[in-house]
Amino acid sequence: MSDKIRFQILDASYEVVEGEPRIVLWSRLDDGRKAVMLYKGFRPYFYALLDENANVNEVVGKIRRLSKPKSPIISVEPVTKRYFGRPAKALKIVTVIPEYVREYREEVSKIEGVKEVLEADIRFALRFLIDKNLYPLRWYEARASERNVKWYRVDVVYEIEEDPKEVIGGERADPLDGLSIMAFDIEVYSPQRSPDPSRDPVILIGLQFNDEDPIILEAEGKGDASLIKRFVDIVLEKDPDIIVGYNSNRFDWPYLLERSKINGIKLDVTRRIGTVPQQSVYGHISVPGRLNVDLYDFAEELHEIKMKTLEEVADYLGVMPKDKRVNLEWWQISEYWDDISKRPILKKYTEHDVISTMGLAKKFLPFGAQLSQVSGLPLDQVMAASVGFRLEWRLIREAFKLNELVPNRVERREERYTGAVVLQPLKGVHENIAVLDFASMYPNIMVKYNVGPDTIVRPGEDYDPQNVYEAPEVRHKFRKEPDGFFRRVLSRFLEWRRNIKSEMKKYSPDSPEYRLLNERQKAIKVLANASYGYMGWSAARWYCRECAEAVTAWGRNLIKSSIALAKSMGLKVIYGDTDSLFVKYEKDVVEKLIEKIEKELGFEVKIDKVYKRVFFTEAKKRYVGLTVDDKIDVVGFEAVRGDWSELAKETQLKVMEIVLRTGNVEEAINYVRKVINDLKERRVPLEKLIIWKTLTKRAEEYETDAPHVAAARIMMKLGYRTYPGMKVGFVVTKGSGKVSDRAKPYFIVKQNEIDVDYYINKQIVPAALRILGYFGVTEKRLKSVGGKQKSLLDFFG
C-alpha cells in the first residue's frame, strides 16, 4: 500500500531503533501536512586508504576480525577512488550503528598497510543527504508507506521505499512559503548584576507567530515555573516549523534550559517526544523537528554596522526604527519590573524586541534558505557555521559526485603569507569618489589559473613549463590540465550565478520571482567568494597555503596593473584595497577605464558605489564615507566599542556625521565642546557615563587593580555576589589617587561625585580626536572654551 509522496526536507536526523539506524527526514508534504519520512536501509561507512604495496587480502581480514556483535562490520570492499585528483586504492568499511564508526576508525588506522582512515567524521544524517544527493528545503518525490510511530509530533509518518527524486521545477517555489515562524525573546530578573540562571528567574517571554499579534507572557511573582510551562504549551499548540531569536543560541535557549532544570520542568518543545533542545554543532541549539535559527548569525555578516545589537540591526534594516520603540538598557530591566507602574513599559520593550526579531527573520531567512539549498546544510546549522564549513559541505558533495575521497580535518599551525594590496590612502576629505570593484576577483583567478591542491606542482615534481601557470612573485605553478577540483566546482558556481542573473532580468525587481533568484545568486556568491579564504584556512580539509598565496599574488598583480591603467588615463587614485579601487568619479574616464581593464587584463570591474564625500585617515582600512543615497559608511574605526561609555560612543559618531555631512570641522569642534560643557555642568545623565567591563576571573584573584575589579570589590563588600564572566558597570568619581581607587559601582554614585576631568580626558577627547586629529585639531583646542567665552590665551596658545 505505497503512495507517491511529495515532500520538502526541512531537517535530517537519525535514531537507532531495535539495533538499526533509521534516517529521519523532518518534512512537510505538498498538502501542507507535517511529516516524518523514514529511511531504513542506509548504513554508516568509512574508507581506509591503503599503502601502495599493502596486502589487500590481509588488511581486509584484519578489519573483518575487528567486528563486534553490537555493530558488526557488514562489508569490507576494495574500491578505486581518487584522492587529490590521483587514483587511490581504498577499502570501504560498512557497519550498522553510526556511533561505532568512531571506535572502528581508531582500530583500523592502526592496521599495517592502512595509510589513513577517511570520511569517518561525516555526520550520519548528512552522509545520507550527500549520498542520495538530497538538499534541505528542496522538494522530492518517492514511493512511501504510512507507518504508525507514536513519538513524532507530526501529522503523518511514512517509510520511504526508494531513493527520492528531486521534483522538476521545485526550485521555482519559495522554500519558506507556508512554513510557520515563531519569534521569541526572554527577559530575566537580575538587579545590578549579570543574569545567573542558577538564581535569577525569567520574568517575561515575548512570542510572535508569523504576522499575528505578539504574546507577552509574564511571571507570577518571582518564580518562573508556570511561565516556562505556559511557554512550552504555546509552542506545542502553535507548532512552529521555524523558531527564531536574537542571540538565542547563546542566551535564551541555554537560559531556559537551565531554568527548566532548576524548576524540574522538561522544556518539551520539540517534535520528538522525549527530547529537549540540545547544544549541537557550531554552537547552535538543535530543537528536533523544528528549525531553530539564531538571527544574530546573520547580523554578524553585516559589515556596515559595528554594534550588532538587536536594536541597532533592526534600526539599520528599517525593521524597527530606534526612535519608534521603547529603548531600555539591560540593567534597567529589573527596576522596570519591580516598579509596577513602569512594568507596562518593560512589556512594551519585550514586545518591540520580539517584533524586531520577527522583522529580521523576514529579511534574513530567504537568504538563509537559499544558502541551505545551495550548501546542503540544514537551515538551523548553515548560519551558525562559518563560511568555511558552508563551502566545505558543498565541496564534500562535489567530491562524492567526482568519486574523490574527502581529506581529513588536520590540526595545523596557522601559516602566514602575503595578503592583498592595500594602498596608502590620501588622507583628508575627498569629494565625488567612485569605488570600483572586481567582480568575484579571487574565484575568477582560481578558475583562470586552475588553482588548487590537486593541480599545484609540488617541490621535486616534474612538469612541462609550457603547460603550467606560474604565479607572479611567489612562482607557485599550477598544471593547466586537467581541470582541478576547485576549477570544476567554481566554474559551475560562476556559470550557475550568471544564468540566474540573466533570468532575473525577466522579472521586475519587486516581484517574488526576482527576490528569490536574487537571494539564490547571493548564496552562490557567498560560497564562491569563500573559496580563496577556505584554501588558506588552516582547518580546511582542502587546505593549500601555496594556493592561497598564489591567488593573492595574482590579485596584487591585477590591482597594480589597474592602477597603472587608471593613472595613464589621468584618473586620480585615492585608495585601493584587495579588489577595489577608489578613484575620482569622472564618469566618462571611469567608464573607459572599466572597458580597458576588461579588455587588457581579462577581469570584470564595476562601480560599486559613489561617495559624495569620503574621509580617510592615514591608516589603511579606516575611513568614513557619505554615499550618494545619504548613508554614512563607517569602516574600521574601533573606538565604537562596548567598553567605552555611551557618551564617548555617541560623541564619536556625531563627530563623524558632522564632518561628512557639512564638511565643517569647526561645527564638529563646537559639538565636542558642547559635550564637554554639558559634562562640566553635570547635565549628562549618569547612565551615559557607565563603563562596562567583564571580570575574567574571581575578583580576589586579580593582583593588579583594574577599575572594574575595584568596583567589583566594593560590590562584594555591599553584599553582592561577583563572579567570572560578570559585567561590572562602574563610573569614575572625584578624589585623589589612581583611577582604580576612584572607580565605583554606578548604582552607588550620585551625579555630583563624577570625575568630570576623567570623562573629558580619557573618553570624550580621545574618541573625538580619532577623527578630528586628522584635521589638525588638538586636544587643547577641543578643551578650550568655545565661541563667546574664548579667552586671550587661546589665541596665543
Place this chain on the structure above:
DNA sequence: ACTAGGCGGGG
C-alpha cells in the same frame, strides 16, 4: 614581536 585568552550578541 610574539602568545594567551577574552569577547561578541543576549539580560
Place this chain on the structure above:
DNA sequence: GTGTACGCCTAGT
C-alpha cells in the same frame, strides 16, 4: 552526536 565556532583585540611578556 561519525560532533564541539571564529576572528579580532588587548594584556602580558
